[in-house]
Amino acid sequence: MTFASLIAFAAEEAEHSGNVMLETVWYPIIALxxxxxxxxxxxxxxxxxxxxxxxxxxxxxxHADDAPQAGHGH
Structure with a gap:
């Protein structure tokens, strides 16, 4: 087999039949x-x-007397 025929074969196998949104409808529902x-x-x-x-x-x-008197204006 040549490289081109391997790519064509892989593309054939990767095709979906059906609605992709119906297959992935659970992702937005779970996120929500x-x-x-x-x-x-x-x-x-x-x-x-x-x-x-x-x-x-x-x-x-x-604990009013426990606070250190430091910072701006103290």
Whole structure:
């Protein structure tokens, strides 16, 4: 066999019969589900600091003198 006949044979084998979109329709569906899940996880952390504002205020009051006074204007 010559190189040209090998290329022609490989091209024949590589042909698809059917709709390629129907064969790959699951890729965008899976991507949509993954991104929706990641968006839900991101939104679940929304407003977390305000849920624990009383703890943050108590910690700041307790450790007010521990903060180093360095930086701009200190």
């Amino acid at each position: 589900v993954v991104f929706a899940f990641l968006g839900f996880v991101t939104l679940s952390y929304r407003n977390v600091s305000n849920r624990h504002a009383h703890k943050a205020a108590a910690y700041a009051k307790e």
